[in-house]
Amino acid sequence: xxxxxxxxxxxxxxxxxxxxxxxxxxxxxxxxxxxxxxxxxxxxxxxxxxxxxxxxxxxxxxxxxxxxxxxxxxxxxxxxxxxxxxxxxxxxxxxxxxxxxxxxxxxxxxxxxxxxxxxxxxxxxxxxxxxxxxxxxxxxxxxxxxxxxxxxxxxxxxxxxxxxxxxxxxxxxxxxxxxxxxxxxxxxxxxxxxxxxxxxxxxxxxxxxxxxxxxxxxxxxxxxxxxxxxxxxxxxxxxxxxxxxxxxxxxxxxxxxxxxxxxxxxxxxxxxxxxxxxxxxxxxxxxxxxxxxxxxxxxxxxxxxxxxxxxxxxxx
Amino acid sequence: xxxxxxxxxxxxxxxxxxxxxxxxxxxxxxxxxxxxxxxxxxxxxxxxxxxxxxxxxxxxxxxxxxxxxxxxxxxxxxxxxxxxxxxxxxxxxxxxxxxxxxxxxxxxxxxxxxxxxxxxxxxxxxxxxxxxxxxxxxxxxxxxxxxxxxxxxxxxxxxxxxxxxxxxxxxxxxxxxxxxxxxxxxxxxxxxxxxxxxxxxxxxxxxxxxxxxxxxxxxxxxxxxxxxxxxxxxxxxxxxxxxxxxxxxxxxxxxxxxxxxxxx
Numbered sequence: 001x002x003x004x005x006x007x008x009x010x011x012x013x014x015x016x017x018x019x020x021x022x023x024x025x026x027x028x029x030x031x032x033x034x035x036x037x038x039x040x041x042x043x044x045x046x047x048x049x050x051x052x053x054x055x056x057x058x059x060x061x062x063x064x065x066x067x068x069x070x071x072x073x074x075x076x077x078x079x080x081x082x083x084x085x086x087x088x089x090x091x092x093x094x095x096x097x098x099x100x101x102x103x104x105x106x107x108x109x110x111x112x113x114x115x116x117x118x119x120x121x122x123x124x125x126x127x128x129x130x131x132x133x134x135x136x137x138x139x140x141x142x143x144x145x146x147x148x149x150x151x152x153x154x155x156x157x158x159x160x161x162x163x164x165x166x167x168x169x170x171x172x173x174x175x176x177x178x179x180x181x182x183x184x185x186x187x188x189x190x191x192x193x194x195x196x197x198x199x200x201x202x203x204x205x206x207x208x209x210x211x212x213x214x215x216x217x218x219x220x221x222x223x224x225x226x227x228x229x230x231x232x233x234x235x236x237x238x239x240x241x242x243x244x245x246x247x248x249x250x251x252x253x254x255x256x257x258x259x260x261x262x263x264x265x266x267x268x269x270x271x272x273x274x275x276x277x278x279x280x281x282x283x284x285x286x287x288x289x290x291x292x293x294x295x296x297x298x299x300x301x302x303x304x305x306x307x308x309x310x311x312x313x314x315x316x
Numbered sequence: 317x318x319x320x321x322x323x324x325x326x327x328x329x330x331x332x333x334x335x336x337x338x339x340x341x342x343x344x345x346x347x348x349x350x351x352x353x354x355x356x357x358x359x360x361x362x363x364x365x366x367x368x369x370x371x372x373x374x375x376x377x378x379x380x381x382x383x384x385x386x387x388x389x390x391x392x393x394x395x396x397x398x399x400x401x402x403x404x405x406x407x408x409x410x411x412x413x414x415x416x417x418x419x420x421x422x423x424x425x426x427x428x429x430x431x432x433x434x435x436x437x438x439x440x441x442x443x444x445x446x447x448x449x450x451x452x453x454x455x456x457x458x459x460x461x462x463x464x465x466x467x468x469x470x471x472x473x474x475x476x477x478x479x480x481x482x483x484x485x486x487x488x489x490x491x492x493x494x495x496x497x498x499x500x501x502x503x504x505x506x507x508x509x510x511x512x513x514x515x516x517x518x519x520x521x522x523x524x525x526x527x528x529x530x531x532x533x534x535x536x537x538x539x540x541x542x543x544x545x546x547x548x549x550x551x552x553x554x555x556x557x558x559x560x561x562x563x564x565x566x567x568x569x570x571x572x573x574x575x576x577x578x579x580x
Contacts, residue, residue, distance in 0.1 A: 167429035170413075174421055177412045184369070184408070185477075186395030186425040 012274075019270050021142045027263030028149035029137070029210045030229055034237075034262045035156060035255055036083075036203035037230030043164070044176040044196040049105035050090045051204045051230060053112030054083045055223030058208025060119040063128045063218040072136045076209035083205020084198045086112060091194035116220050125219040128212065135213040145214060152210075156203065157255045163199075164251060172196045228286050229265065235293040237261025265289075317517045318345040318485055323367055323377035325541075337363045338374070339541030345485075345519070345534075350511055352528035353521045354560070355538035361521040362403075364538070365487045368519075370394045382484045396426020399478030399516075401471065401491040401507075408474030411463030415454060415473065418462055419443045422477035446476060450506070468499035472506055479510050486511065486518040493523060504531065525557050539567045 033055060040048040058079035065075035086108055093104035120126045130138040137145040163169045174182045175192035182189050204226070212218035241249045241257035249257070272285060303309075325338040338360050345351060353361045367374050368381075370391040378387045381397045402408050409418050420435035420443075440458065447455035450472050454465075462470060471491055478486060488507060492500035508531060511518050522528050528535055535552050537545035537560070544567055547555060 163431075165434055166431045167424060167434050168431055170417065170421055170424075170434035171429050173413060174410045177410045178407070180402075180407055181410055183391045184395055184398075184400045185421050186392050186427075187421075187429070188392050 015274055016271060020267070021146065022139065023266040023270050024263055025142050025145040025149060025214065027266040028146065028153055028259065029207055029214055030266065031233060031259030031262035032153060032156060032210065033204045033207035033226060034230045034233035034258045035160070036200040036207070037227065038234050038255065038258050039196055039200040041231065041234060043173055044193060046101045046193065048090060048197060048200060049102060049227050050086055050108045050201055052223045052226045053109035053116070054086045054201045054204040055208040055226040056116045056218065056220055057082050057086055057112050058205030059212030059218030059222050060116045062209030063126045063212045064119055066128050066133050067126065072133060072213060076136065076206055079209025080202045080206040083208070084202035086205065087197035087201025088194060091197040095190035095193055113220065120218065120220065125217050127217040130216060137210055137214045138216065139214055149210065153259055157252060160255060161252050168195065225283050225286060228290050232265050232286060232290045232293065233262035234258050235261070235290065236264050239293065317347045317349065317382055318343070318368070319380040321378045323379065324375045325363065325367060326375060337541055338367060341541065341543055343536065343543055345517055347517055348515050349534055350518045350532035351520070351534040351536055352532045353519055353536055353538060354525060354528045359538040360541040361538050362489050365489050365519060365521060368485070369398055369400060369487060397484040399483035399486040401474045401478050401488050403490040403493050405467035405470040405494055408477065409462045409470050412461060414459045415462055416440055416443050416458040418473065419477060419480060422480045425481055450476065468495050468503060471495065471503050475503070475506060475510060479514060479516065482514055482516070484517065486516045488518065488520040490521050490523065525560050529555050529557065537563065
């Protein structure tokens with residue numbers, strides 16, 4: 001505790017406020033990625049680790065497309081397509097070749113590392129300057145970034161709300177919850193899984209394309225730990241959303257809270273950085289946060305339903 | 317309506333757990349037949365139903381539903397012809413989806429599922445009336461998640477879903493075994509009612525001999541992966557539990573003890 005005092009003493013609350021717009025824009029971009037994670041993790045019940053690779057793929061594709069002279073809007077569209085392809089590969093590995101979900105994702109993710117380096121011509125990173133190109137988003141123009149990504153996010157949520165209300169969307173939801181019943185109702189669950197993985201990774205690739213423009217470069221490591229950030233956003237958003245709205249929270253609201261979760265995540269990360277947490281410890285901190293959020297509901301349930309408690313009750 | 321020709325299925329072939337589950341099953345059902353299926357544990361009752369549904373491919377033999385050979389079709393492609401209710405109430409419905417959404421899923425069995433709405437306004441009205449016939453108050457909870465329902469309510473809903481689009485064959489796999497006696501009786505009565513109303517062809521696996529005798533127009537007994545007894549018409553009406561037990565005793569003395577205990 002003592003060692004914290006000088007750190008806290010140096011802390012200037014205003015710096016947190018000043019960093020807020022940046023946190024929000026970063027949170028919005030990662031929020032789009034987190035919506036992708038929500039589709040697989042929450043709806044399909046599939047822990048998809050492809051996203052760590054897909055994020056960097058989206059960045060690489062977008063930057064190289066811009067450098068090749070394509071408009072930035074086309075570049076993010078290509079990033080979306082590249083992400084869809086990555087999701088398709090994971091889907092095929094899982095449904096056609098029977099590789100367990102987590103492993104299928106890891107295989108694609110590792111393969112993408114090489115693919116990404118090939119896209120960027122063998123270089124670990126490639127810069128794209130906002131001075132030379134008319135980028136969609138950039139940390140140089142934060143308010144524009146917030147508005148643009150905000151509109152994109154709302155559009156994505158609207159499209160997903162529509163999609164998961166369609167017959168095809170129903171098949172994905174049913175498959176995620178009860179594959180046996182889905183087959184008995186004539187649903188090809190392999191197709192449903194691939195559809196979800198394709199859309200999820202498409203969104204992640206898209207977010208990667210935006211992030212690369214935002215930070216002015218793509219990096220082969222820019223997606224490392226993306227799944228953890230995605231899970232953190234999903235879980236923080238869920239906890240907060242349910243605390244505020246309970247059962248009234250509908251699908252739109254849930255997606256919105258995923259993005260809110262992502263923004264909160266970046267505010268918190270920035271806060272602990274300002275408090276003096278070395279940036280090399282950030283991923284350790286993120287993992288702990290996610291582990292705690294995942295563990296709390298389980299431990300709570302266990303506390304209500306434990307052998308120790310049963311033994312006490314029996315002794316009465 | 318259903319024709320099973322010499323069906324064989326062995327699980328875990330070549331391992332220490334090898335199990336000959338179906339050993340030459342032959343069966344022919346006419347339209348409107350309601351067959352109850354009894355037999356000891358491991359006799360192959362549920363396995364036959366799973367073979368018909370296409371949960372896995374059979375080793376040899378052929379399965380024809382309404383004259384169509386479905387032996388080579390995977391489970392989801394046979395689904396349009398079949399309605400199924402399972403032993404575990406959790407299996408037949410999707411817990412995280414609304415009651416009306418579950419019905420809408422079932423209404424599209426065997427249809428291409430594209431980008432039109434997963435449930436339409438007209439359907440909501442239809443389902444409201446349909447659910448009212450169950451007399452469980454579910455029509456007022458159409459937007460509730462199915463996970464909130466009790467086991468009996470879920471089985472009743474599964475029955476509705478299985479018969480929403482008239483199936484060529486209804487498969488009931490011990491669908492009341494997990495329910496308390498009162499609820500089980502209700503769900504059984506509902507099954508009878510639906511089967512009669514739509515003149516369905518049905519197979520019902522049960523462990524309860526009295527149920528097997530009372531329900532349906534035909535009864536088959538299975539043992540060691542074969543149909544060993546097939547009773548229909550007048551003969552079935554005269555059948556008593558004692559007759560069945562005697563038959564059981566003949567085929568396996570060991571099973572007899574178990575099933576006598578079951579009868580309480």
